[in-house]
Amino acid sequence: MPQPHCTSPIGVFDSGIGGLSVLRELRRELPHENFVYLADSGNAPYGERGDEFVERRTLAIARYLxxxxxxxxxVVACNTATTAAVAQLRGSFPDLPVIGVxxxxxxAASSSQTHRVGVIATRGTVQxxxxxxxRQAFSDGTEFRAxxxxxxxxxxxxxxxEEDPANGPSAQEIRRLCARYAGMLGSFGVRTGDIDTLVxxxxxxxFIKDxxxxxLGADVHxxxxGAPVARQTRRILVQQGTLAAESDRDTGSGQVHLYTTGRLPALQAAARRWLDLPATHCSALPA
Structure with missing residues (x-):
């Protein structure tokens, strides 16, 4: 297999469209790099499936890319895939730099003033x-509630x-779920005993940070x-000697193409909404 070089793309994948938040930061940090993104929406959500399934899909996607x-x-832009499969991924592809999330x-532990931190994640990540x-590594003096x-x-x-993403049925469901899960974590704020930081x-x-x-209010951190992962990716490319340079613009740098194993219109809508990319940058793959 030919060896990749500076103008070769960086692969990014997630169980769905969530990893576009990481891709957005990667493009800001590395504007001269080419990217190929795969949303495995046809097999989502990973967080509610078992580790064996997630590992199998992760290795298959890495092989395809x-x-x-x-x-x-x-870049494994999925917390569940990172926890379930990043070790196996690095063992199976020893020559491929892998960055997980x-x-x-x-x-969070360093910045919290009340020493109480909330964490919201998928069940696969939390368990x-x-x-x-x-949690154990950083729990000295900090209480984590997951x-x-x-x-x-x-x-x-x-x-x-949905035609009205801010007020449609899914937006109402998101608001209901956010209120429910935040309430299960406890009180948020800056008073003693409050959770002042949410991971x-x-x-x-x-994409639901607003x-x-x-x-939760303006005082909760x-x-x-996304941004730390983008910076780590830059560091690794520099170490590997494969960072794209501004001069690579002449060879078509800065390109991005998105693939999905799910509904193509969903990926196209997400690309327009969050990356300002036209539908022509998106393609469908078999699940």
Whole structure:
């Protein structure tokens, strides 16, 4: 297989459209890079499936991106896939730099003034051994309260195609679920005993940050991992000597193409809404 070079694309994938939040940060950090994104929406949500299934899909997607697109690095823009399969992925593709995403417990513990941090994520992430390791590693002086948010990813996926995304049936469902799960975590605020920091442990949840902000108030710190993952990707490309340069514009740098195993119109709507990309950048794949 030919070796990737500086103008080869970076592969990015998620169980659905949530990883577009990471891709958005990657494009900001690395404007001269080419990207290929795969939304495995036909098999979503990963967070409500077992680890064996998620591992199998992760390895299959990595193989497809490497064989068909000759990617030079892979960003696993899915917390569930990272916890379930990143070790197996690195073992199966030892020459492929792999960047995963994990709930940002360390910066949350450092920034919290009340020493109480809420974490919302999929059930697969919350119940994973890796999440428990992270919780234990940073729990000295900080209480982490984690909540699995069943149904929230599916509501976000459905809502992207609705005519009125802000007020349609899915938006109402998202508001109901956010209120329910926030209430299960406890009181939010800056008083003693309050949760003053919320970690978004799923890349989909970045797209409902405004709703969470309205619900929790302006004083609560909401943390996601998109920008740190983009910076880490840059560091790895520099180390590998495969970072695209501004001069690579002449060879078509900065291109992005999106694929989905689910409904093509949903990906096209998400690309327009969150990445300002036209429908021509999107294609469908078999599930």
């Amino acid at each position: 490497q064989e068909e697109h000759r990617i030079k690095a892979l 994990e709930p940002a417990l360390k910066p 994973s051994a890796r999440f428990e390791q992270l 909540q699995a948010c069943d149904g929230l990813v599916s509501a976000i996926e459905r809502g992207v195609e 978004l442990g799923c890349t989909h949840y970045v 709703e969470l902000r309205r619900l 909401i943390i996601d991992t």
